[in-house]
Each structure stands twice: as structure tokens, then as C-alpha cells.
Amino acid sequence: MRTNLRKIAAISIPLLILTGCASEPTGPLTYAELSVGLDTQCESFQTGDAAEQITVLGDLGAQPEVTFPVPLTGTGIETAIIVEGDGGEVLGGQQVLLHFAGYNATTGDSLQASDFTSQNYAPQDLYPGLVPDFCSALTGVNVGSRVAVLLDAESAHGNVGVQSLGIGASDSVIFVFDILDAYLPRANGDAQPAKAGLPTVVSAPDGQPGIQIPSTDAPSEFMSAVLIEGGGEPIQIGDNVVLHYTGWTWNGEQFDSSWERQAPATFPITVDGLIEGFVMALDQVTVGSRVIAVIPPELGYGDNEQGSIPAGSTLIFVIDVLGK
Incomplete structure (x- = not known):
């Protein structure tokens, strides 16, 4: 049974090229490096060929102008890099932040769109087997790219x-991301x-812990x-953090x-919204890290039953810090 954690209160320098010398990386690593x-x-x-017929005008940060022949049909999923x-490459099995505009490729109608000029990015989980199959559409695309994606009816x-x-059973769909x-x-x-004294953690091929x-x-x-x-930024209390746990x-x-x-879960790391032991486990942990925590009842749910968790339980969490 799922437990909702949030319900518990509780250089710029000249470049020198020297033979045989290499500078050490400084500062937190980027997504591409991590x-x-x-x-x-x-x-x-x-x-x-079909996706290549989609014309997208405009720069990143501007609302795109999208045109395509109607109807436009393809096979499976076609992605055109605009x-x-x-x-760094999108890997799948993760969350990305994007702007999007959707179109019915069969009728030419506009469906939905975000404001590409804003910083209110839409989170999108990319996992195998989900429909629409955005994981196959975007895996291998570099962050910072604009793409046009044509999905046939089955993939969309x-x-x-x-x-x-207004999307019919046989209609293809276009997205600009x-x-x-x-x-x-x-x-x-x-x-x-x-x-x-801590439990031993084992991992499945996709990273899921046991x-x-x-x-x-x-x-x-x-x-x-x-x-x-990990080599990313450290978590500070109050940061909004993306986690698997x-x-x-x-x-x-x-x-x-x-x-x-x-x-993945996204929430601020504060004792106002999370159990105290969970916050303690993450304070100053860097992005890219995995941490294990054993939390006694007084730093967890105490003497209160919480869903399937009996009162007075000692808790174990394994947490991957994916971003902030």
C-alpha cells in the first residue's frame, strides 16, 4: 500500500594546454557528466520520411510555428531533430522537463500546447511500455534539443x-518538444x-533496490x-528534489x-512535509547519490499506524537522488 510521505508533518579563466597535464573537474557535475x-x-x-515533412520555425524559448501536410501518416514512431x-542524451527510464505542442496529424487540428516562452516546464516520465510511447521517441535525443515526433495510432x-x-482511433499524432x-x-x-549494522542493498538491472x-x-x-x-549539487534543507525511493x-x-x-517523486525536503528521519537522511547528500537510512519510530511515524505500517515501526529507506 502506498504511503504519502507528504501527509506527515513532522569561470571564466584562460584555457592553458600543457603537455601531460589535465585539470581536475571543479564544481558540481552536470546531467551530461552525471x-x-x-x-x-x-x-x-x-x-x-514522414516526420521530415514537419516544418518547425522559431528559436528555442519561442512558441514554434508548425506546419505539415494533412493527413500525415507514418509507421511506428518517427523523430526529426529540429x-x-x-x-547529454536522454536515456529513458527517467523524468524530463519539456515544453510541448500537440497536433492531430490526420485532421491538422491543434490539440494542446504549453507556453514555450515560460519556465513552467512540463514534467514527463519516460518509461518502457507507457502510452504514448515517448520513451522510444526521445531516448538518444540530447537535452537542449527541439524535436518533432510523429506517432502512429498504436504508439500514440x-x-x-x-x-x-477529438482524436479518432486511427488518427496519428504529432508532438513538437x-x-x-x-x-x-x-x-x-x-x-x-x-x-x-545496516541492511545490505542489492539492485536490479534498472537500478531498483532490494x-x-x-x-x-x-x-x-x-x-x-x-x-x-554522486558528483552533483548537495541537497539543502528546503530544496525541491527529484527522487526514487x-x-x-x-x-x-x-x-x-x-x-x-x-x-520519480518530487517534493521539498522539509520537516513540515516529511518525516524527520527522511529529511535527516538527505541533508547535504549530492545529486547522483544513493543513501540508505534506518529510521526509529520517534523520527518516523511514532506510535501512529500509517496505512500498512504498524504503529511503532522502524523504517528503512533506500533513496536515489536524481536531481534538484
Whole structure:
């Protein structure tokens, strides 16, 4: 049963090229740097003749002017790069921030659009198997790009249409996306030594964690450890942070997992909205990191039953910090 954590109160310098010398990186790493070495979760985008017929005028940060022949049909998913960015590749299995404009490719009608001139970006989760299949449409595209995507009826809406938008069962759909930012799909950094007394964490190929709990009584004090140390910015109390997390009780019962919902969680790290132990576990942890925390009842839900969590439970969280 899902538990809603938020319901609990509680240089610019001249470049010198020297033979045999290399400068060390300074400052927090960017998404492009943090994501190096991670595998893609969807097949990379494919171009196509039909998508190349979509004309998009305008610069990034401006509302696009979109024209295309009507009707326009293609096969599967076709992606055309209009403006190519350099912010690191979209990997799939993650959340991206974008602006979008949608069109019925069969009728030419405009569907929905965001304000491309604003900073109110739309979050979009990219996971295999979701419809529309934006994961296959955008995997391999660089952050900072503008693309036009043509999805056939099966890829866009499973051949059932969207009546509220006037999309028929056989209608293809066009989207124009500006990809403004991306969050990591999982923790990525340097593995850290294990800490005695904490559960052992194992990972599935996609990064989803599992745990092996020691056959001992639950610790009476708060315990935490960084398992993977990322090179991004550190979390400050009050920051709005994007996370994947799974929670268990000390007896091994899982009570919540953003991984299983295929939707990273985003919320401010404050004791006004989260249990105190969760906030303690994340203070000053860097983006790209994975942390484990064992939280005693007084820093968790105390003597109150919370959904499937019995009163007086010691909690275990494994948290991946994906962005902020």
C-alpha cells in the first residue's frame, strides 16, 4: 500500500594546454557528466520520411510555428531533430522537463500546447511500455534539443483514440518538444564501503533496490550511509528534489516504492512535509547519490499506524537522488 510521505508533518579563466597535464573537474557535475556510463532503457529514436515533412520555425524559448501536410501518416514512431542540443542524451527510464505542442496529424487540428516562452516546464516520465510511447521517441535525443515526433495510432493511443481531444482511433499524432532538462534514471557515482549494522542493498538491472535485513533487533538510533556518492549539487534543507525511493519496515515488509509506480517523486525536503528521519537522511547528500537510512519510530511515524505500517515501526529507506 502506498504511503504519502507528504501527509506527515513532522569561470571564466584562460584555457592553458600543457603537455601531460589535465585539470581536475571543479564544481558540481552536470546531467551530461552525471549520466555517463548509464544504459538506455528504451530503443534509441528513429527518423523517418514522414516526420521530415514537419516544418518547425522559431528559436528555442519561442512558441514554434508548425506546419505539415494533412493527413500525415507514418509507421511506428518517427523523430526529426529540429534543433540539436548538447546537454547529454536522454536515456529513458527517467523524468524530463519539456515544453510541448500537440497536433492531430490526420485532421491538422491543434490539440494542446504549453507556453514555450515560460519556465513552467512540463514534467514527463519516460518509461518502457507507457502510452504514448515517448520513451522510444526521445531516448538518444540530447537535452537542449527541439524535436518533432510523429506517432502512429498504436504508439500514440493504442488505437483507441482520445475522445476528449477529438482524436479518432486511427488518427496519428504529432508532438513538437523542447527538451529543457533531464533527471537521472538512477544513482550513478562512486560506490562507498558498507557500514556495519545496516541492511545490505542489492539492485536490479534498472537500478531498483532490494534489501537483505540483518537477523538482529532494529537499531534504536537513527543510522544512514551513502552507498553511491554522486558528483552533483548537495541537497539543502528546503530544496525541491527529484527522487526514487523504496521503503520497508524492519521486518522486511515493503510499504512504498516510486520505482514500481514508474514515476520519480518530487517534493521539498522539509520537516513540515516529511518525516524527520527522511529529511535527516538527505541533508547535504549530492545529486547522483544513493543513501540508505534506518529510521526509529520517534523520527518516523511514532506510535501512529500509517496505512500498512504498524504503529511503532522502524523504517528503512533506500533513496536515489536524481536531481534538484
